[in-house]
Amino acid sequence: QVTLKESGPALVKPAQTLTLTCTFSGFSLTTSGMRVNWIRQPPGKALEWLGRIDWDDETYYSPSLKTSLTISKDTSKNQVVLTMPNMDPVDTATYYCARSPAGSRYFDYWGQGTLVTVSS
Amino acid sequence: EIVLTQAPGTLSLSPGERATLSCRASQSVDSSYLAWYQQKAGQSPRLLIHDTSSRATGIPDRFSGSGSGTDFTLTISRLEPEDFAVYYCQQYRNSPYTFGQGTNLEIK
Numbered sequence: 001q002v003t004l005k006e007s008g009p010a011l012v013k014p015a016q017t018l019t020l021t022c023t024f025s026g027f028s029l030t031t032s033g034m035r036v037n038w039i040r041q042p043p044g045k046a047l048e049w050l051g052r053i054d055w056d057d058e059t060y061y062s063p064s065l066k067t068s069l070t071i072s073k074d075t076s077k078n079q080v081v082l083t084m085p086n087m088d089p090v091d092t093a094t095y096y097c098a099r100s101p102a103g104s105r106y107f108d109y110w111g112q113g114t115l116v117t118v119s120s
Numbered sequence: 121e122i123v124l125t126q127a128p129g130t131l132s133l134s135p136g137e138r139a140t141l142s143c144r145a146s147q148s149v150d151s152s153y154l155a156w157y158q159q160k161a162g163q164s165p166r167l168l169i170h171d172t173s174s175r176a177t178g179i180p181d182r183f184s185g186s187g188s189g190t191d192f193t194l195t196i197s198r199l200e201p202e203d204f205a206v207y208y209c210q211q212y213r214n215s216p217y218t219f220g221q222g223t224n225l226e227i228k
Contacts, residue, residue: 037217047157047165047208047219062216063121096164105212106155108176110164 002026004036004097004111011117012087018116022080022097029055029075033102036080038071040093041113048093052100053080087118122146122211126220132228139196141223143187143209151188153213159222160205168207169194201227 008020020038027034037052051061053071061069070083080097094115098107123146133139143154154172157165167176169185172192182197196203204227209220 046221047210049217049219060215064216104170105153105217106167106170106210107157107165108167108170110166113164 002099002109004099004109006095006097006111006114008095008114008116010115011119013120014088014118016087018082018084018087018091020082020095020097020114020116022082022111024078024080024097024099027099029053029073029078029080031055031102035100035105036073037098037100037107038080038082039096039098039107039110040091041096042090042093045093050082089118092116092118121216122149122214122218124209124211124218124220126207126209126223128223129221130224130226132226133199134228135199135201137199139194139199139203139225141194141196141207141225143192143194143220145190145192145211148189149192149211149213153211154185154187154192155210155212156183156185156194157208157210158203158205159208165208196225199225 004024034055035052038050041047051071053059059071073080094113096113098110101108125144127142152171156169159165173185184195186193206222206224208222
């Protein structure tokens, strides 16, 4: 079955770089059309799509974060990595990775999420 | 960016009643690029509906989606106790993919 799981630090200081890893199973990111996305949710607020990486290494980012976000993949490890530099307290949120099925862009499987707090 | 506005913000109903949740887009998302998710407290979102009206795997048939253009609806025909949660719509017509602010479906 398809599973995804996020891992990374629970606490980062302002101006530090956040690195989160999404480890998945049950599908391959080498399959044509497959995509993995990053989505976040500040406490008590709505969901925000951050970006995605496709099977062919193409990446797409939200314009509001485009200049600061990097998503990469390691297909041998079934992992996708999110890097966000210069973290700010407003970036405090639960970060999710989620799969888009081949050929589409909705999110059919989600990780459990990881809460990242930005505080000194 | 396409802005999605959900109404109402909070919906108070009783088990057995019918729920109608609205999602309005700031520009057309056609008829196939709209999804609905359910999120319970402390859990990840769960896909309910994709492509406006297609139920995801394992979703009961009391959940249905409809709409086109800029106006979309999620209907829950008869509420079960486990249906009380927050519901989000999401468009994937254009990047960035955007979500509505959510409708909190609470027990009356």
